[in-house]
Amino acid sequence: MPRKKKTGTVASGTVFPVMKKAAPSPGRTAAREVIGKYGGRKRAVIQVLQDLQERFRWLSVETLEAVALELDVPLAHVYSVATFYKSFSLEPRGRHICTVCMGTACHVRGGTAVLEHFERRLGIPAGQTSPGGEVTLERVNCLGACALAPLAVVDGRYYGQMNESKANEVLKPILAGRDAPPASDKGPVD
């Protein structure tokens, strides 16, 4: 369990007197709101971070600090959780998200070649965001839609039986700087 923390300080010794007194930042307000939803329970830190990431698309240092203060847990604890789990991004993510599945079924049906093709077309390695913040390329270990292998997800929409030419089609609007086709499924982005 997280250690008991003195008000306004975190394990690293950083003090936040200003943040405590200043008018609440948007991150702080959001954190308070989300934490309220989970009844202020300290164990809900993962859920809280998930909800905040859905709202801001990534977790900034300010957001992590706000969560630590509002939940009254050390910032080190929030940071350790945020860096341990892969769903969390501590860097801004692109306006478009491309995810290529690297599950076993996708692998034996050529998933690696698909990922490499995305990397070439987008000009960024997996796990990075294009300099202009247009697009983020991610890899995932399995989306559990193995019958559709190899699989890629672009802005929340699943594309099965991926290959080079299909990828070119799907990426065309993104590369042209326009919006990707609207997501058809109900799930959140990626």
Add this chain to the structure above:
Amino acid sequence: MKQYRTHLLVCAGTGCVSSGAFALKDALEKEIAGRGLKDEVLVVTTGCNGFCERGPILIVHPDNIFYQRLTPADVPYLVEEHLLKGRPVPKHMYVPSAGIEPVPRMSDIDFFKHQRLIVLRNRGRIDPEKVEEYIAYDGYEALAKALTAMTPEAVVAEVTASGLRGRGGAGFPTGRKWALCRREKASPKYIICNGDEGDPGAFMDRSVLEADPHAVIEGMVIGAKAIGAAKGFVYIRDEYPLAVARMGIAIGQAKERGLLGENILGSGFDFDLEIVRGAGAFVSGEETALIASIEGQRAFPRQRPPYPAQQGLWGKPTVINNVETWANVASIIRRGAAWFSSLGTETSKGTKIFSLVGKIKNTGLVEVPMGIRLRDIIFGIGGGIPGGREFKAIQIGGPSGGCIPKDLLDLPVDYESLTQAGAMMGSGGMIVMDQDTCMVDIALYFLRFTQEESCGKCAPCRIGTRQMAEILARITAGEGSLEDIKKLETLALTVKQGSLCGLGQTAPNPVLSTLRYFREEYLAHISEKRCPARVCKNLITFFIEPEKCVGCLLCLKNCPANAISGERKKVHVIDQAACIKCGACFNVCPAKIQAVAKYTGEEGRALLDERPAPAEP
């Protein structure tokens, strides 16, 4: 309740949704309204049907006609022919292989015919978002029985007698786990459903949660009563948004109906259920790590014993079972332990769901009795290998499992036989591999996976998996030595014996099993610098056969490295120095031409020497 003469069951599992199930549903509803059939025909969305590759799937009930790969454009004709004129439409039916008559009825299709459904009994036939439909198929009958007509001891005894074992991997007897927890004096006690299905290639838990969430809830309430828990958690992977949504709806409906919450079915028993979403860490599928994750910590596993049944969530006695295990419970209570244990083998009872994927014709989820032969799954249900290729191996049990070769196709599928063969039941992923799959590359794939997913708490797993992955990478790059095989074997043993949790203890299995059955492939990579499956990039050469090339420009246009030169109707040539070996040319060259070939080993190198790349103009 309103009666309809026909139900149109549209599969709305993840697979079918991504192939356009909702567009199909809308088109069907519009057409039916337009034809004035609204009072006779009802369109229903169901959970995953299992035959995902054929999506979007439509079953016409009660005729039991199976339609596949439908688009909105097919709908007007289909509605007119089948629903107005009563003539099923053969062109949208399943055809086993070219030249054979289509199979109209779902129950006659090989893929479904040999299955035995207990956990998936409601798949594709009920709307998972309507509790009434679950109840109509005997749902919550077992709960009523357990709460009103049975003592908690009797429930534990029934589950023990059924022989049910954990479906998430190790196969620990479920009844024994419950009895252990029931005996503990500490309170409160907790119940957890492990839905952190992390094994790549396995998706049965997703499917159960999406297609029949009430079956999981019912099993958990029965389990809670049996051990005396008042609170439970369903931990679901973050990558499964639809499963989270459906489970949320199901919990809400169960509460409304008094099947969950306070005073369940008026019996005075209280039990509350909460969903916890995972956050993308494979190790959180390990039970002690999952418990840490629910507590809001990093998902680090811890030493066992004490087992979770003794000291689990917040140090309290906790029963943690996998989704598929929970989904078996209600059927066992309803139909009895004797019925359940009549299925399967001496030590493995009941059925198991497998996800049959990879290089196989009929891809999807199958539920079969324990003890079935691998051959019957792969060739009987799966229809064998597509494209006239040859079966090489089947990988069972994900990163904890192993590859089983052709000689062992008659192996019965049960916990012990699989472990003996160097694989593992695991969660039930079955990935079929053909002659074009390199076994060293597969071992590398899994070791990279476990290395990346190792939580880093214990050294054997953290460092050992990394070293093994590096050695394997060296071998696939053609830079390995015979010494490396010995090193791999030593390291594998250390990691197996020295790791703290199941992740590390089983991580070497993919290497050990491929070394056991496919050692000659390792030797070919090392001694001859040859990749027999022509996969490992460093060891292959792409080449356009001049006598076959028709000069169609397809490969040239698709080459991302601009490494191909040529003109229309003239033989194309690959500049080997510029080639990045992505395989795009190989994939786009039309099947009837097949001018692009892959060479490896001596042959490949000879080609490079013999026909140098064209000189710069």
